[in-house]
Amino acid sequence: MSFQRLSREERNELVVRYLPLVKTAALRLMGRLPDHITYDELFSSGVVGLLDAVDKYDPSFGIPFESYALIRIRGSMIDDIRSKDVVPRGVRAKVAEIEQVIERLEQRLGRPPEDEEIANELGMDVSEYHETLDNLRGLSLSYSLEHLLDSGQHPDSLTEDGGDVTRQVYLKEIKKSWPKQ
DSSP states (O other): OOGGGOOHHHHHHHHHHHHHHHHHHHHHHHTTSOTTSOHHHHHHHHHHHHHHHHHHOOGGGOOOHHHHHHHHHHHHHHHHHHHTOOSOHHHHHHHHHHHHHHHHHHHHHSSOOOHHHHHHHHTSOHHHHHHHHHHHTTSOTTOOHHHHHHHOOOGGGTOOOOTTOOHHHHHHHHHHHOOOO
């Protein structure tokens, strides 16, 4: 059956039949996202993804509708979350770069790296590194959206309320809470 040729009533019935996929995807993401993202928001954006899946599904590709729909549903939810993210992608990329450097150094050294070692690895001096961290304050390293979604860790167990914390405490907390692999 080609979904493109469905009547409005058939399309609506298909959407209702597959709404449990939206619920499942929303519940799976809920456990990995901050509390300010609600189930209702995820469900709403998931329904948009389901509608899109129904409109664009082509059975000739041989992919089961459920698999295709889950990809579209989850993608719609993540796109919605990203659209509300006030942190630019470039900043997230810098966080990811620092995370990778710290992880590599930690594995190579067998201990949390010192600021000087991290700065050298990043190709900057310590004051530039500290300035970069100051600019990234409020974004706990290793807690980016992608990391949370991929790691399966619940953010409530990871995030810190870093309000007026001094740089030293902040850096020590990042190093102390760095996920061991």
